[in-house]
Amino acid sequence: MNASLNPARERLLLLAIDIGERIFLLILFASFVVQLFHTIGVRPYNILALISEGLVALLVIVRRPAHKLSLNPLDWIVALAGTALPMLARAGGTALLPQSIGAAMMFAGLLAAIWAKLTLRRSFGLAAANRGAVAAGPYRLVRHPMYAGYFIVYIGFSLNNPLLWNFCIYTLTLVLLTIRIAAEEAILSSDPAYASYCRRVRYRLIPLLL
DSSP: OOTTSOHHHHHHHHHHHHHHHHHHHHHHHHHHHHHHHTTTTTOGGGHHHHHHHHHHHHHHHHOOOOSEEOOOHHHHHHHHHHHHGGGGOOOOSOOSSOHHHHHHHHHHHHHHHHHHHHHHGGGOOSSSEESOOOOSGGGGTOSOHHHHHHHHHHHHHHHHSOOHHHHHHHHHHHHHHHHHHHHHHHHHTTSHHHHHHHHHOOOSSSTTTO
């Protein structure tokens, strides 16, 4: 935390950040629902993207307070932009492969993300923070299984909705998520429990590769 802030101001700042983050995400998700909902009749698999992003909104609402929270403006810009960009994706175009393949990838990625989110439960948040080290469920395999699930969902959605807009949105999102991972691990690295966890689980996204 910023050493120049007295405890009362620090608590007020954290409360304002917490409330602002939740309002931002809810408005963004509502916009995403309006943008994508009318396409479900023609492209029913798009509901998987709505479920995936809806879980993000739900878990931010019910999360627990952070033990340590980044106040670095860059970390917040990266976190908010990385969360906002996927909700700007659009339906359209002609599927590059049979739609069942893209839908299966979206479903598999969604299951991975849901498993990770349910394991995190109230430890989930957008910006880098320490709400307690989690080493259960998919976190026994890789350190960031939720992001791995997102990647799979994005690929599946792009295969079924191959717009240049979506390609640009998801490419930038992946860059921001990579930066976000580094920021999260920088915050968590001071926690002995997380340092021990990293020694046990070496890979961030893909077992034996990355």
